[in-house]
Amino acid sequence: MSGTNGTNGAANGANGTASQGAHFRSSPYQPIGDFLSNVDKFKIIESTLREGEQFANAYFDTETKIKIAKALDEFGVDYIELTSPAASEQSRKDCEAICKLGLRAKILTHVRCDMRDAKLAVETGVDGLDVVIGTSSFLREHSHGKDMAYIEKTAIEVIEYIKSKGLEVRFSSEDSFRSDLVDLLSLYRAVDKVGVNRVGIADTVGCASPRQVYDLVRTLRGVVSCDIETHFHNDTGCSIANAYCALEAGATHIDTSVLGIGERNGITPLGGLLARMVVSAPEYVKSKYKLHMLKEIEDMVAEAVEVNTPFNNPITGFCAFTHKAGIHAKAILNNPSTYEILNPADFGLTRYVHFASRLTGWNAVKTRAGQLGLAMTDDQIKEVTAKIKALADVRPIAIDDADSIIRSFHLTLQQPAAQSNSAPVEVAQ
């Protein structure tokens, strides 16, 4: 029931059934309040208009960028990150245009750790700069070719310049999980000392695992006093889990993009992260973000980059709240908390109990008969369930087919006994 106090309340908070909560809280495997954890007070840096623009299919014209920025702002994200104005002339102009919208969200742009880029960015009117440089041996050797001393010196120069202009500044390494730990920590300590607002950890290649993330963020938490931002690619499918573990270890900000779009197969998706967080911190998430807008925003971005929402997307995938197997359906009909950790109503969506398959059970069919306004005894329901299963064994059946079987069976019950063996299959419309 709580959910405002650290990570307490998980499933219970999400479903909110007091009588079950009492028992549920007795499990020693629920997280307890943890002073390190920011699970119930994280901030979102929404990067659809930066990382998302690096998605293979992305081309956002000015109008689309403004539409997406306004929607994300209304949804409640804390920051909106834009492509560097150094990328192209139009990128610079779009950055200026979005800064002039007067959004509640702070506007950031993402630039290389380079004084020329920083100067160009400061001119656009953004609230802050996200500065980045590669620190792994891979990137130092094959990308920019600079050593750590040079990186530190440049970083401090750029940070001090941005601060002198009164703007917020984040300094991030790139490919942090393949960077030397000691180099990384001493770099972060140095930029923390000159007053950077956030340091960033980025799993640029998507190699990090959840417990590695926890360990690195936990260590960094002990080294710097500023905020900690994290950025996770999804190459090995761990971007949501890694973001969650980062928050548990003391990270304060998570980078997301709508549907996770970005380089390669992308980063932590906004919707997927919120699926995770609404389970862990329901009150914080529900009070801060307009969850009902999620589907509309995903549809907007999907259309702009010409992709379909994945069939298995958390929350908005077409079957995220569909229950099929008989034992699942039975329990869901008794109490949705049995097989649902997320409440579809929180997102303006509805659940669906699939009863037209060979895996169906009589409880689901009984509910359907009720919806159709047909009164039958349990034995009669079991009989018609057997008929539905028999047809579904032969071919895929639609709701209409199953409904026809139920209606036809119900009709035979009203008629003389002699006709009650007529095959419902044949009368299906």
Next chain:
Amino acid sequence: MSGTNGTNGAANGANGTASQGAHFRSSPYQPIGDFLSNVDKFKIIESTLREGEQFANAYFDTETKIKIAKALDEFGVDYIELTSPAASEQSRKDCEAICKLGLRAKILTHVRCDMRDAKLAVETGVDGLDVVIGTSSFLREHSHGKDMAYIEKTAIEVIEYIKSKGLEVRFSSEDSFRSDLVDLLSLYRAVDKVGVNRVGIADTVGCASPRQVYDLVRTLRGVVSCDIETHFHNDTGCSIANAYCALEAGATHIDTSVLGIGERNGITPLGGLLARMVVSAPEYVKSKYKLHMLKEIEDMVAEAVEVNTPFNNPITGFCAFTHKAGIHAKAILNNPSTYEILNPADFGLTRYVHFASRLTGWNAVKTRAGQLGLAMTDDQIKEVTAKIKALADVRPIAIDDADSIIRSFHLTLQQPAAQSNSAPVEVAQ
């Protein structure tokens, strides 16, 4: 380079560049050999034909089931799990048919913890039974209504019966992460004592987080001596990460389905799990599984259940190996390890460096010019790169457009200086 020794070698093993490996191994944040971990010796229980059949769109006829079973067997999965023969008459017949194929993989079927279901299953010729019962207060109250004493007594009866028939048996709780820990452990200890082959932990509702999974499996590892199987739903996007943490904590078997299909938005996907595991245990994964078959198997199942492979699917999503931003492209062209933790060639796929966008850089364009057989100086390449970015600022451009700009620019270099200002945009085909 290693990868056979616990979880060592991660990124290095995946990319195999010795000179970088030396530096890379110096990071204290690489996992070290861990006697608990089964990251380099896990087994896959492939459940497309059981959990996958619970996916909203799934209807597998006998022929399709056999095709999928044969493909999974050839791919190298250890077990193939089938829908309970108690579900329907055709389910029973299909179970018998698949048992008769003589596959290398062991055939399992998934049944309720009930003697009637167990007897029916034993008759089909399967190698083992995966027995399941709900243990959370939610399910005990709203699904089967049994108490823990009854569950334990029935479990032991069913297990002893299956063992008496010479078959393998797993006993799993359902909704394990919302079950009382002490109840759960004492139940597992009891079934372990009567010689169950595996106990199973199931996150039936998809609520578990990675560190909860690690803790629960780690605790269970100290309580039972049998194998530990795990099953993770993906409602909050953590199913791959949770499977990985389970293996780190000592789990031995992971349930998967192709594309993750299952109840609601499904479970740990086969391909996504292998993306994670090939990074962590490259030699084990590459020697055991025919990774080149992954895309073909995913396509087969996607067609059978009428879905598209998600655009952002690990490995096989259309852009999983596409690099777009200028700094990414530059580094990738120098050395793919810079921004790739997975090697597309391991899966019979290829990488693609996107150069037709406003985020492109001159290194990518230089490579493209080389592919087109056009010799230019670096200054000339930078000039034509500016032209590509300028057009891409105005509208989305295709490879053909960018190629036309490059060719046209190259042509002007061969002609009298007076014509060198002709706008390449206008001559684009």
